[in-house]
Amino acid sequence: MLLRLFSGYALLLDLSYLKCPGEHMANSAIIEHCKISEGISVDYNVIFWIIIAIVIVNFIWGQVRAALNRSRMGDALPPELADIYDADEYARQQQYQRANGKFGLIEDSFSTLLLLAVLFTGALGILENFLHVNLTDNFVLLPLAFVAIIAVTLAVISLPFSYYDTFVIEERFGFNKSTRGLFFADSAKSLMLTMIMLAVVVGVIAFLYHLTPQWFWLIAWAVLTFFSIGIGYFYSQLIVPLFNKQTPLEDGELRDALFELAQKTEFPITDVFVIDGSKRSTKANAYFAGFGKRKRICLYDTLIDDLNTEEIAAVLAHEIAHYKKRHIPLGIAIGTILTGFQLWLMSLFLGSSELAVALGSPTGTPSLMLGLIAFSLLYGPISELLSVGENVLSRHNEYQADAFAARYGYAAALISGLKTISSKALSNLTPHPVVVFWTYSHPPLLERIRALGEDVRKHSTSTSS
Secondary structure, eight states, rough: OHHHHTTTHHHHHOOOOOOOOOBBBBOOHHHHHHHHHSOOOOOOHHHHHOOOOOOOOHHHHHHHHHHHTTTTTTOOOOOTTTOOHHHHHHHHHHHHHHHHHHHHHHHHHHHHHHHHHHHHHHHHHHHHHHOOOOOOOOTTHHHEEEEEEEHHHHHHHHHHHHHHHHIIIHHHTTTTTHHHHHHHHHHHHHHHHHHHHHHHHHHHHHHHHOOOGGGGHHHHHHHHHHHHHHHHHHHIIIGGGGGGEEEEOSSSSSHHHHHHHHHHOOOSSSOOEEEOOTBBBBBOOOEOOOOOOGGGGEEEHHHHHSSSSHHHHHHHHHHHHHHHHHHHHHHHHHHHHHHHHHHHHHHHTOOOOOHHHTTHHOOOOOOOBHHHHHHHHHHHHHHHHHHHHHHHHHHHHHHEEEHHHTTTOOOOHHHHHHHHHHHHHHHSSSSSSSHHHHHHHOOOOHHHHHHHHHHHHHHHHHHHO
């Protein structure tokens, strides 16, 4: 909802600002571009109520999914999962899921009501006009000021929710290891990082739109692609050290097993790093960061504590498969194409006075900033459907990665490791199929176990024949 509106690419795309020509701008190319955009015209009242309907339907659909998941709570676990929880632990897992469900309802309801209040009061249009009249009409400084206000506001709004989640729910169930000092330091660093990235990206986009508005979408596409790939490439070296220490894995049985696996799968690595995730949470994790010569294997210290050597090797084999199967380049390519599509579609509506008025512009002057935000809200259903397709592909990739690990003899170890990780995290083992289809990027544990068993049978059959 409102908190989600300014996240990820939506934030980078929705917060750049420029006004179409009037007394403050006399670029003839921009004048022509606004004339073209004004050819796509719908009454602003229609646009406004479509946006309101999208917000409300999105909230209702989210609660329907939550209700479907609740309907499966308390179901007897299938035989493949029966050894994960004993009766007491299963009851604790149900309590954890209910606590998160209630908290999610409160947070989603607040966010929806807040977004509706912003829309009905025209707060964004009022903010735009206030900054334009009282601060600056510079085509770079104005979007930066707007972005700064929005970023700080959203950080302040989300802070109590994050605090409650960390120090009440996660603390109650034994997951939280963070101190209040670390929590607020993390929040400040996250806000600082966000502000720096937005200052660079939004400032560049605003300048490019002023320079060549008709080709803005194409150049912005290139800039955003370059920026996102650059962040991914240097993530471990630039971003992670702000929050965690990364130390090389010590010599020993685990390091030897992981390097042996890398050699067996023809996956060159120079080192394995351990992240001090235990200073924030007991939950385990592992991931690859970067690509090319800067790819890095990162294991949380909690993962090393919870799993044995063979189970960790199985998890690593799964992650190696994503590289060997080229899932990551495919994901980057799909994301790049979808971003280009969104930018192109958005460019058809830039300069629309109806979009500006629908978001509360008191002057009715076409505004790129308000137009982008309105477009982002209108684009929401399309984005939702596209994300469903991406989740389907992601689950397919996860099955492939599991099968890769099974072919190297890690099926049993991977199943055991996944069970341990799920048990320690009090994961929902019986999600509703509709929720899985719509939102899950990974298959449920039960489906992964059954698929791994089938992979083992197929491999055994092919080997024996």
